[in-house]
Amino acid sequence: MKKKLLFSLLAVFILFLGACGESDETEEVEDQVWADIQEAGEIVVGTAGTLFPASYYPEDSDELTGYNVEVFREIASRLDLDIKFEEMAYDAMLSALKSGRVDIIQAGPREESREIFAFSDPVKHSYVTMIVRSDDLSGIETLEDLEGKVAGGAATTVYSDIARKYGAEVKTYGNVTNDAYLRDVANGNTDLVINDYYLQSLALTAFPELDIQLHPDIKVHPTTNNVVMKKEATVLLEKVNEVIAEMKEDGTLSEISAEFFGGLDVSKEPDEEIIEIDGIE
Template sequence: MKKRHFLAILGATALLTACSSQTSTTQSTTSDSKTTWQVIQEKGELTVATPMTYQPTSYYNDKKELVGYEVDLMKEIAQRLKVKVKFVETGFDQAFSAVDSGRVDVSLNNLDITPDRLEKYNISEAYKYSVSGMIVRADDSSSISAKDLSDWKGKKAAGAAGTNFMKIAKKQGAELVTYDNVAGDVYLNDVANGRTDFIPNDYISQKLFVEAMKKENPDLNVKVSDVLYNPSQQGIVMSNKDDTLVDEIDRVLHDMKADGSLKKLAEQYYGEDVSKPYESDQEIPTIDISDVDSAE
């Protein structure tokens, strides 16, 4: 799926520049002559954008340690690449702009691999496979149960602006209620008290999070619906300036899949192997959102 991007060198322009100024023919910054991977090697650090508020991918545990499937994945990748890793708290709305600006080297936030994103970025091979789902009220007052998502119209969907989940909600006629990079319990409480009707998001992650929250508050009026849609796969997003970094990361991911360490990490945080394509006995519909420009 990966689409490589190459910069074209205009010979005529280079010749014109050489004629106008002899010194300009050799004018080139050191950073321009180095690849993305060479720059990271020299600074000895891989900078990673992560939400830090989303279980089980990126969150603080009881010991105030940043952990999660994506966090531990990047720690392992950095270790195998022999560089340090630095995490930068970044909400979904900044996940791509942080890469664009050079604030971070890579971005992870359960980001789906999609054709439009592959046009703009280099994205690693999938480190996680999943399917979309939703959290609704446990007393069924959300009144959302159609397998084809036909009953989303007019319902209040909660999520971060710009996500594919919210684009699906927009496509299905839901009213969008967007949040900044807030903790998951804010979402759950708003569904429970009726401020919103449902949370479209990653099904596997939602199951684990709701289970954990209901252990703390058994009376919390939420549950994970059994309605599934839009199978997905997630990758690590980075600049497409050149392919050196994505090649290095893909090499490590391939090794982690081969030696079983990625599966072990997946089972640690999800209780199942999400490093392979999601399997289901039921037919899972796919909502086309290629014509949805924004979910804001």
């Protein structure tokens, strides 16, 4: 009788172990993205390589750096992975992610993109402002004054959506450096550039010779930057969120931010009073 009971208990124990193994294996199979990354030992990242201070090459250097880049490097390191960067224009990044050319990018979540992609917890908080000519603010006092103006920007960003919402024409660019946008405002080829507050503030310091400035009164649309991956990458998303939480807890995100944003901490929500724009995600 005792032998029979012992055999039964052993059988149950073996079945339990088998069930655990199946659960782990199912989790891995459900996230083929993570399984492929683990097999390769490398995570492939889509980034611009032309946008100071997010993703750029310092003068006289062939080493890619920037806030986005160093956040990616830290995530890869904590996941015990090598990292490879693929440089491309912003408008190409979501397509590259969807096709599997890259594993992750950084972008802000939007309703339609949330249906296709998964977004991590934020690694950056900011809001939207605009660069205009210093002498007359490009004739812009309120958002309604964008009617008939020309805004430089990428075609598929929330910044261009804001420009179009208020009647501006959007002049699109390829994967160009910041100075192309800024010089066009200064010489009158465009009237403004709508973009992230922190990025634009630092871009201005790099080109003091240009007669342009941040608009003093327009602060709208709070934004976040998140790590983006395929919707089905459930295990990868969980692991990236765990790493981001660790980086916030131990101060790493704040340290990286201070390095690239003049001592400011973009990993925390700004204290500014920011106006929401109806109809803009």
